[in-house]
Amino acid sequence: MTNLLLFWVLEGLLLGVWSKETCPRFQKRSLSLGGHVGFDSLPDQLVSKSVSQGFCFNILCVGETGIGKSTLMNTLFNTMFEKEEATHYEPGVRLKPRTYCLKETNVDLKLTVVDTVGFGDQVNKEESYKPIVDYIDAQFENYLQEELKIKRSLHDYHDSRMHVCLYFIAPTGHSLKSLDLVTMKKLDSKVNIIPIVAKADTISKSELHKFKIKVMSELVSNGVQIYQFPTDDEAVAEINGTMNAHLPFAVVGSMEEVKVGNKLVKARQYPWGVVQIENESHCDFVKLREMLIRVNMEDLREQTHARHYELYRRCKLEEMGFKDTDPDSEPFSLQETYEAKRNEFLGELQKKEEGMRQMFVMRVKETETDLKDKEKELHDKFDQLKRMHQEEKKKLEEKRRDLEEEMNAFNRRRVAAQTLQAQSYQTTGQQPVKKDKDRKK
Numbered sequence: 001m002t003n004l005l006l007f008w009v010l011e012g013l014l015l016g017v018w019s020k021e022t023c024p025r026f027q028k029r030s031l032s033l034g035g036h037v038g039f040d041s042l043p044d045q046l047v048s049k050s051v052s053q054g055f056c057f058n059i060l061c062v063g064e065t066g067i068g069k070s071t072l073m074n075t076l077f078n079t080m081f082e083k084e085e086a087t088h089y090e091p092g093v094r095l096k097p098r099t100y101c102l103k104e105t106n107v108d109l110k111l112t113v114v115d116t117v118g119f120g121d122q123v124n125k126e127e128s129y130k131p132i133v134d135y136i137d138a139q140f141e142n143y144l145q146e147e148l149k150i151k152r153s154l155h156d157y158h159d160s161r162m163h164v165c166l167y168f169i170a171p172t173g174h175s176l177k178s179l180d181l182v183t184m185k186k187l188d189s190k191v192n193i194i195p196i197v198a199k200a201d202t203i204s205k206s207e208l209h210k211f212k213i214k215v216m217s218e219l220v221s222n223g224v225q226i227y228q229f230p231t232d233d234e235a236v237a238e239i240n241g242t243m244n245a246h247l248p249f250a251v252v253g254s255m256e257e258v259k260v261g262n263k264l265v266k267a268r269q270y271p272w273g274v275v276q277i278e279n280e281s282h283c284d285f286v287k288l289r290e291m292l293i294r295v296n297m298e299d300l301r302e303q304t305h306a307r308h309y310e311l312y313r314r315c316k317l318e319e320m321g322f323k324d325t326d327p328d329s330e331p332f333s334l335q336e337t338y339e340a341k342r343n344e345f346l347g348e349l350q351k352k353e354e355g356m357r358q359m360f361v362m363r364v365k366e367t368e369t370d371l372k373d374k375e376k377e378l379h380d381k382f383d384q385l386k387r388m389h390q391e392e393k394k395k396l397e398e399k400r401r402d403l404e405e406e407m408n409a410f411n412r413r414r415v416a417a418q419t420l421q422a423q424s425y426q427t428t429g430q431q432p433v434k435k436d437k438d439r440k441k
Ligand SMILES: Nc1nc2c(ncn2[C@@H]2O[C@H](COP(=O)(O)OP(=O)(O)OP(=O)(O)O)[C@@H](O)[C@H]2O)c(=O)[nH]1
Pocket: 063, 064, 065, 066, 067, 068, 069, 070, 071, 072, 084, 085, 086, 087, 118, 198, 199, 200, 201, 202, 251, 252, 253, 254, 268
């Protein structure tokens, strides 16, 4: 029956009777329910599940030592996280993560704040961005490794990927430092960057206005992509659109409470007046808190996963040789990729093996020739020594012969002398007197 229906549909498509829109197989029919079924509770189910699981949010604070990173974090979450100060004598940039469990009403938030200790303190700042890039990549890699596991547990995995980077710009009133531009350029494809002008109470209103414009134009001219608050969701399109125009936010941080009128407010007190942190005419702190926490926290998490992590994952898998399509743009499955990689690997292995065999044969030949040369050398040496030895022997032989002849001649002379002496004693009738001395001789 199904086959018959399929044949009928296919025939209709081939004959051009139906387009994809009019074909019954592709058409969706809207039906009204006879009564309440209950799937309208699906959003509530999602909310309840998410709330029970809890949320996590990871903030990377990049900025020079003492620029006000910790104070701003404390002010943003209205919590005293830490008071520890970094020294200006760090040999390099070091990333320091700290995780806190926070609860607001019934929502649990696992917040991780990562600090860049020693940023901007070295004489040579060329490599300052590297530890930050490496840290972000390491968090992506951890997540990828978890995803690639056969037995995954992503639901209770502590996601340490950086959801946002608050980039603290010094309120110089001039322009961005090259360290800022280089670092932001290196980070913009890896994390959502929100630039902020720190300690905005130390710069005048008109200077701040000009500085903000300058910073934005420098970011644009250097092709630095900062995070744009999304405007595709109608509910937040207007506020996000307006806030995009306020970037970079000029912020002031403080946990000090000052009485203004009859209210205690967070502020910084100076001899000439009070800077109220949450007063929008004093600074953009509220704008930052609204955008970062109240409106776009979920979008930042989503962008991290869908854009930045996706890019990392794609590059990493491509690097490993995985691809979705073959050279003819035909789908290429994981199995095929695995087979192709396996064959490629085996081919390479064979090639290497062959190469090694040839090298081994060559080495053996070389060693053989070397040994032969050495053998010949030894033979030559031996022959030479033999010749020398024979010559020496010959010489000694000649010397021995000479000495023998000399000895024979001496003996003959001695015998003749003795005979002569005996004859002379016989004629004179004397007895030979042998003195001890002569005998010895
Ligand atoms: N004028 C002004 N001073 C601030 C502001 N925020 C922080 N400070 C002061 O700046 C000093 C350093 O602030 P921290 O928050 O410790 O700065 P940090 O960037 O965390 O410093 P390290 O962690 O040591 O690198 C402190 O004396 C703060 O009171 C601000 O918005 N305006």
